[in-house]
Amino acid sequence: NLVHQPRAVTGQSDPSDPECRFSGGIRQTPFRRFTTQLYSIMNTVHRELGPYGRACVTCARAKCKCIPRAGGSTCERCHRLNKECMQPVRRRKLKPLSKRVQLEHKLDGLMTLLASAGQSQLQPLSLSTSNTGTSMNTNIVTSGAESPNSNSELLGAVISVPYLGKDSEEEACLASFREEKLPVFPVVHIPDTLSAKDVKEQSPFLWRCIAAVQCKHPSRQSELCASIREVAGKRLLVDCTKSLDLLQGVLVYLAWVTYLTQPQKSSLCIYTQMAIGLVFELGLNKPAPPDLCMATSNCNAVGHLPHLKPSLSTKRTMNERRAVLGCFVLSSLIAQFLGRMDPLRWTPHMEECLNTLSESDESPNDIVLAQITRTRLLADMILQGPWNENLYDIDIASRAPASFHMKAIQTRFQTLKSKIPVDLAENRSILFHLIHTEVSLYETALSKPTTNTEYTDPQRLDHLYTCLKAVKAFCELLISVPVAELTSIALPDLIYTSHCLVTLFRLSTFDYPGWDRAIVRSTLDLVFITGQLADRLNTVAQVVGIHSEGELRDPYSKLAMMMLKIRGEWASILSDLEAVDTDATLELPLFNMNQWDLDSFLNWSEDLS
Structure with missing residues (x-):
């Protein structure tokens, strides 16, 4: 009797079984059949992976191995999935820039920012001149081209200047300030050959002050006055900047902006002292030194270090002369008005500046400023007379009679008028x-x-x-x-x-x-x-x-x-x-x-x- 034998579970099977195939007497399952076929293919055909970094775009995105097909332009995976096989675009990795080159790029960017600062910071300012009546924005700058210190501090602190919008409006505004304001109190000279763009780039703080003067909208004017005080405080007290631009701007602020300020605040004494301090820092009350080393006191050991140089110019310019005389006039009359401060002390160099302006033919306003300065000198003499006993603690017995002083001042006054x-x-x-x-x-x-x-x-x-x-x-x-x-x-x-x-x-x-x-x-x-x-x-x-x-x-x-x-x-x-x-x-x-x-x-x- 034949006994039925069950199938072995050890992998042995009947060769006649149609569902099985034998390989060495081992039963082949579907998975084993697939791996066996894949192994035989890999042994018969040599497959090489693509070079590192050369996987096609499709395989790179799927994070799969990219195996090129023999004799084909596509890889195995793209061919099997019927996808477009695209080679990646090679990008050459740039070497990092040196610190020197990076610094040069930063300086180039800063200079570009200075050139375009006026067109990106503030909204247009609506103004109109009394001559044309057209609506315009106003911002003006000083003729600081003469002074080497007028824009030397700009690399340290960028000042945004109000933007006018159109070149014609800026030029009209500059002409209005030049023809209407400066003849009244000529603390600065802006030549006709100097465009509004040039003036704005050279003296941004003065431009800001003149913008406030020319503005004909009280709300906008209030914003400009507040920004002037903020910029002046930062540049003078925080950044410790000393420049002719700042001095001229402070003088314009004192001469016109003070009584336009909204809300109005008493700032005459403080800003007058700022102007006097800038005169001292720039050395405008003394002759220009032929060498900057001569401008440092012998008592100041630190000041003699080679990398520390004072913010002085070695050649006195006409705008510097106008600024120091304008500062004297304003400080003199404000001291008389307030009664609690002293004016800028008159020096022999300021007398030389006065004589130079009297003979100047650069601007017709120079002789006007010279006459105003001489008048204020006489006014200071009046304040020093014996009738003002509170000013000087001098023994009355040592004073000449008041009639002597009166006669001397009367003579000088008549001489001043005759000249x-x-x-x-x-x-x-x-x-x-x-x-x-x-x-x-x-x-x-x-x-x-x-x-x-x-x-x-x-x-x-x-x-x-x-x-x-x-x-x-x-x-x-x-x-x-x-x-x-x-x-x-x-x-x-x-x-x-x-x-x-x-x-x-x-x-x-x-x-x-x-x-x-x-x-x-x-x-x-x-x-x-x-x-x-x-x-x-x-x-x-x-x-x-x-x-x-x-x-x-x-x-x-x-x-x-x-x-x-x-x-x-x-x-x-x-x-x-x-x-x-x-x-x-x-x-x-x-x-x-x-x-x-x-x-x-x-x-x-x-x-x-």
Whole structure:
């Protein structure tokens, strides 16, 4: 009997089994059959992998081995999957740049940034000139091309300048500043050959200051004034930058931007000291050293290191001379106005700069600045007279009589007037300074103590009346200025106006035998002239096209409101004097120049806003 034998589980099988194939007596499963076939193929055909980094794009993305087909342009995988076999694009790996080359590239990029900084930082500024009336943006720069220090600090700190949009608008704005503002107070000369683009690149801070001066939108002007203070603080106090551009910008800020600032803040003393400090840092009050090593003090051992050089120029330029004289004029009148600081000390080199400008034919405004400077020198002499006892602690017995000082100053004043060129005899800017100096000279009659009220000094009465006539001449000159040109008046003119009005109030209330206050009021009525000036200031915005927005008023309207408030206080005092006979028991407020301080002025303006 045959016994049925089951299939072996050890891999042995019947050769007649149709589902199996034998290889060496081992049963072949489908998986083993596939691996056996693959092994036989690999043994019969030689397959080479592609070189490293040469896998096709499809295999590289799938992160699979790329095996080229024999005699074909595709790989095995792409052929099997019927995909496009694309060879990768070879990219040559660049060697890293050296540190020197990287630094050169950074410098090139920085110079490109300087050239295009004005076109990427701020929004366009809407302005319009009084001549054309077209809407424009304003930003201007100084003619700092003469000075080697004008742009030497730009690599350390990039200043973004307001962008005007069109070249024609920038040129029109530059022409407006050059023709309307600079003749009033020529602290800088911008040649006609210098384009707005050149000026903006050479002196970005001055350009920013002039942008604020020319702006006719109070809100935009407020932003520019704030940015000026931020940039000035960073460059002067943080970066410790010293350049002619900064000095000229600070002078323009003091001359025009100060009373345009919104909100108004008293910054005259601080910015004046900044300007004086820059004059010292640049060495403009002393002759230019032929060698920078000579400019370092022998006491300063660190300063003699070869890599440390002072920020001085070895050749004095005309714009440097204008800047130092402009700084002296502003510091002198601001010191007189505030009464709590000293002006820039006059030096022999500044006298040389004054004589050079007097003979200069580079700009017709140079002789104007020279005359203004000589007038301020005389005004400083008046402040040093014996009638100002608070300024100097000098023994009275050692002083010459006041009449000696008065006679000497009167002689110098007449000499100064006689030396004014004929073509400048009617120059409004020179006349403002000249008439104000005459007011300062003869108002000393108000400062003298009245020791004997029964005795009348005829000479004192003459001085009082001469002072009254000078105040009247100043007010008539101020009223004659066209309304459209009131935007060009500088800070000196405003300070002189305040001084003359305060002096008129003192003359209107001064009690002295023989001095008739009624004649004073009939000659020049304080209440009337103050109201007339306020009315003219109120019309400036409409005439020149200043657009007030929101709660911000234009600066000229704010000045008018300040003047009207003071007018009301003065009117109440003057009406009391007319109603009641003045006697010894009547106490009148003793006004002096300090009492019409800018701080009080600005406090009143904040109450009115």
